[in-house]
Amino acid sequence: MNVRALNRALLARQHLLERSSLPVPAMLGHLVGMQGQAPLAPYVGLWTRLARFRPEDLASLLTGRQAVRGLLMRGTVHLVLAEDARVLRPLIQRVVANGYTGHFGRRIGDADLGAVARFGRVLLHERPRTRRQLQDALAARWPEHDAEALSYAVSYLVPTAQVTPRGVWGSTGPATLTTLDGWLGGPLDCRPSLEDVVRRYLRAFGPATIADVQAWSGLTKLREVVEPMGLRTFRAETGEVLYDVDDGVLPDPDTPAPARFLPEYDNVLLSHADRARVLPPGRRVPLPPGNGASRGTLLVDGFYRADWRRSGTVLEVTPHGRLTAGERAEIEAEGARLLQFLGAGEQSAVALVSGK
Incomplete structure (x- = not known):
């Protein structure tokens, strides 16, 4: 894959x-x-x-x-x-x-x-x-x-x-x-199933390597847990084995991906050892301070290609590179919906600032 x-x-x-x-x-x-x-x-x-x-x-x-x-x-x-x-x-x-x-x-x-x-x-x-x-x-x-x-x-x-x-x-x-x-109001589970949690991770984040499951959870030595589970497998371009649940969704790779505004620390960006599936080469996940709902990252064509920050009634979007006219229009429309959700008021605006 x-x-x-x-x-x-x-x-x-x-x-x-x-x-x-x-x-x-x-x-x-x-x-x-x-x-x-x-x-x-x-x-x-x-x-x-x-x-x-x-x-x-x-x-x-x-x-x-x-x-x-x-x-x-x-x-x-x-x-x-x-x-x-x-x-x-x-x-x-x-x-x-x-x-x-x-x-x-x-x-x-x-x-x-x-x-x-x-x-x-x-x-x-x-x-x-x-x-x-x-x-x-x-x-x-x-x-x-x-x-x-x-x-x-x-x-x-x-x-x-x-x-x-x-x-x-x-x-x-x-x-x-x-x-x-x-x-x-009750005790914690004294016999939790790690296998069930691995399957749930794959259903939400897979296909994934054992290293990915470990990166998401923080646990180590999961090979002895994952390998005997009878999961379906694929081979990544890097040669690593990818594990998956039988009913895991696998859309056409050419499926269009709309612009999506993510909050700080979204697990889409943090839940794999190899983050290339969403991060361009050399790009790191920002970890800004604050209480949330005021800044974050932006996916364009499915990949992290811009940052956003709300400043009063303005949503500032800082691209990491050039955007097409269609991508800019899509970002502005989706940004306006985000501002409405955040309660920025009728005079709010989306501003694309100089890329970095």
């Missing part, structure tokens, strides 16, 4: 060739969650995939605890369905815990991590706490240790959820943590 074939398969499975009529919970489940590092980014990610999406459709899932935000794949914040959080967090726990071995792990000294995690869990189960509140409580218990490092130990070692109003459209709030099982 060549890069273009893989690109069109990815776009079709991500509902970026045609907007879908799926309900929001069904789309969240199909995508196996969405990157939520920027709290409002999933709203743009759903708008670009769904034919009739309203922000309240997602906000109500969060406030109703049918969806939740927390550390999951790659040890980063994801927004997932509640039932998926119960399955994914036990599978990903070692990935999240391993993330603590870096900067903060070096600062914790000889503190008993098990005791810190147990005490931190009690604190967060008692009531949701901000990072500062958790840090202060841990400092009172272990005054001889780095309180900030202790607080991060708790968030890495204890499955947690970020409570609302964080991540709710039209609301603001600091990142406030509680225990994941407490927030969801």
Whole structure:
């Protein structure tokens, strides 16, 4: 399979060739969650995939605890369905815990991590706490240790959820943590199926190599899991084996791909070890700061070819190279729809600025 074939398969499975009529919970489940590092980014990610999406459709899932935000794949914040959080967090726990071995792990000294995690869990189960509140409580218990490092130990070692109003459209709030099982009102899955999760990944991101599955999840040593699953296989141009589910969509590589605005950190850009199926050579995924819904990337003919940023009532689009007249017109029309979704008002405009 060549890069273009893989690109069109990815776009079709991500509902970026045609907007879908799926309900929001069904789309969240199909995508196996969405990157939520920027709290409002999933709203743009759903708008670009769904034919009739309203922000309240997602906000109500969060406030109703049918969806939740927390550390999951790659040890980063994801927004997932509640039932998926119960399955994914036990599978990903070692990935999240391993993330603590870096900067903060070096600062914790000889503190008993098990005791810190147990005490931190009690604190967060008692009531949701901000990072500062958790840090202060841990400092009172272990005054001889780095309180900030202790607080991060708790968030890495204890499955947690970020409570609302964080991540709710039209609301603001600091990142406030509680225990994941407490927030969801039930225990996490004690026997989660990694094979089921691999199949779901392939249905949304495949065909893919074992290295791709590992890049998406953060897990390692998955060859012993994937190879015995009886999946159908293809051969990439590079010679690598691509795995896929039997019913995975494989559109014609020449299928037209419309311009699509993606939010910050969209998993389309981050979920493969070999990102050539969507990133041109030498292009990296930008990782801007912020709460989301204000900047992102733009797919043109299926590939990352521009960045966008909302500045007041103006949507600034910065192409990476030359665009045809048809591509410019398509971007302007789709950008106007994005501005309408973002509530920019009647005087809003799309501006294509100098490429880079």
